[in-house]
Amino acid sequence: MNRPSTFTCFEDDHRQWYDLFSRGARDWLRHNEKISKAVRDKLPELIADAEVLGAGDTTVKVPVRFMEHFRFRLRPSDEQSGVGQGEVKPGDKLGKPAPSDQAGGKGAGGSGEGGYELLLEFKIDDIVDWLWEELKLPNLQPKPGSAVDDELTREGWNRRGARSRLDRRRSMKEAIKRRLVDVNGPAFVNDDLRYRQLTRKPQPATKAVVFFAMDVSSSMRDRDRQLAKTFFFWVIQGLRRQYRHIEPVFVAHTVKAWEFDEREFFEVRGSGGTVASSAFEKVDQIISERYDPSRYNVYLFYASDGENFRDDHDAANDSLGRIARVANYLGYVETPASADRALQTETARIFNAVQEGGAAASSFALIDNDSVWDAIRAFFTEQAKETVS
């Protein structure tokens, strides 16, 4: 005779505790952690493919496949076969086989996995961190140099001052010193009091204005804009590490130039030719109206396919030269019609001239997603070097 069995029931509070520490969920999170790491190893693709620059978005979403835990498996055979059940006769043709969840089995490990995709979300700050590590860049310091901010800092003590700045420890020391000499003197006299003093000290400015100028004439294709947009996005993320406060300004131009807000900037479409000087004039004008170069670090990034009216050469040279005198950095991003003529264009020559004149400037060609990564790497590396030297 069999001994009788016993019955119990998982208590309710027990169960809640259990659900909180679900092992399945724990191992699932671990899987996601690993996959994030794997994604991180493919940083260039992540950066080029990420659908970025939603206003104020701090994350990007990346679709990934589940990881597979590998086992020894047989090669899939060319002619799959199997056993089915149903009323058929030899020679009958049936529909396509649905992936069955009967395949595999316990101990042998799950098979038939795949097919589901996971949307991973990454913090942009994290990505920039990885970028920094990947490029082995030093932590950037605020730039000393042209732009300077006055900042009040504490420096020394004074016998007079506001009550709120009374340094009690210091005053006490003064009193003790005095009483060493004059043993029977009063505990405190006015002369013992010390006040903290403030002075104005010039500090490297931690504010920056970044001009993104783009040629929106009809010769700029959607792909060109997309590449420029991706580059601009990562540039501003990188500069954010360097400056406490950054103001982006967006200027689009054809034969004339206009200032836009961020969203409009990437959607605006113009027609007609390209006069680069119009954009440079506009930038110059905005600088002198709103951004005093002695208080702001000025950056200009200009994206174009490189075509510019021949007649505009001198005017563009001239206006860009004026910006170069006050700017920390000029970046030129070219999205050339063909890869072999990259950076051989009229606009590239204008930037070259400015660079030869001694300004900090660089030119980048954006041909495909990979070159976006190259351009970002070149830009950051250059910036880091400059800061360190």
Add this chain to the structure above:
Amino acid sequence: MVQALEQIGLQLEELAGSQGLDYYPIHFEEVSQNFMTEIAVYGLPVRMPHWSFGVRYIYQLVQHRMGHSRLFEVVFPGNPGCAYLARGNSIPENTLVIAHVLGHADFSKHNILFKRSQEEIGYRIVELAANHAQRISAAIDEHGQGRVEQVLDAALALEAHVDTFKGVHRELYPTHSAETRRSDDAFARRYRELPGEDNGLTEAVKPKRKMPIPPIPEHDLLWFIANYAPEMDGWERDIFLAVREESFYFYPVFACQIMNEGWACYWHARLLREADFLSQGDYIDAIKTHSDVVRPHAADSQVALAPNPYHLGFCIWEKIIEEQGIESAFEIRCNDDDFSFIRNYLTRELADELNLFEYTVRRDGSVEVIETDIDGLRDMILASKYNFGAPVVSVRQVDPDGTLHLAHDYASDGRGLDLRRTERVLEYVHRVWRRDVRLETTDLRGAKRTLRVPA
């Protein structure tokens, strides 16, 4: 619920005993659906953490939500056995489930594969696995998640590569061959005088000889690596052996699935039929659940491309009992596994009755039904079960510099390995073996091919 279950359980057990079922006592526990899902994913109620279980867990959740599967019960053999019932089962459902569990419990107490593995691992798989999980958690605390994961990646990938015939507890290989003394009786002397024998070359005493490692190809990869890896830490070997013990537990579950499920289904149907204490309504509800579970994967007029093991096993058992009586059924449940069960008792007539057919999938994805030959049919049902469902891979040699030579037995499958996956597994192994790892196999064109890690 618990009182109601106790009531039903008592009556069902009395009935089962009188019908000849014999089993260790079972501890039944009602648990949340999520717990059930996890048991299905991990194979055990508490098991070591590994990210691959997380992936399976999510698949299971998605499938569950899409209504592909519902779990009623999971049962673990042992003394006492452990059965988990899903919260949310109705009373008639649980009646069926308890009867079903009694069938499983009887099977696992008597089937030879179960008996052997139970004897070896000690009738307490649930506690044993929980113990492993705890040791591995402690290892994570001590050595870091990354390092433990590296070991588990390799050990779990080789999960199916154990040699159940050699047993859980094995002696290490002898380092030297035994000293053999030439026997000197009259027969031996006459034998030596035969032409071509001896010629006076062998000495009277064959000295001890150093034996190679392994002396013969070794199929228990987990055991071999745990014992002969040149640079593994103790705790790493411990993890390998823990995974191996669990594999020994899983083997009979895997190798007797059709028989075991069929047996349990036969018994729940029979016990319900004879349970006069059930109300008419409860009986009908329970039998409805039975016919939802024990039926071909496709409904009547449709065609399924895989047979339902519950239904297949159930039908074979019914046939056996109808033709040979219950006593020989009891005997078969002791001595067979799925291989002999299908080969011996899935007859031509039964296959036709069940409308089983063979098919091939053409390149364009269309499925064509082909002429059914019973041997081919049996082989195909069993195809995924050979060698614990894994390709046959053995250790052939370890070089003096520690290089591990593995070989895949192409003749056993005639299909060859998926090379991309194989290479990744070798990478896992290399991380714990810490010397070069090679695997010899045969490629598409039948030529020998050696995979190397590091390349």
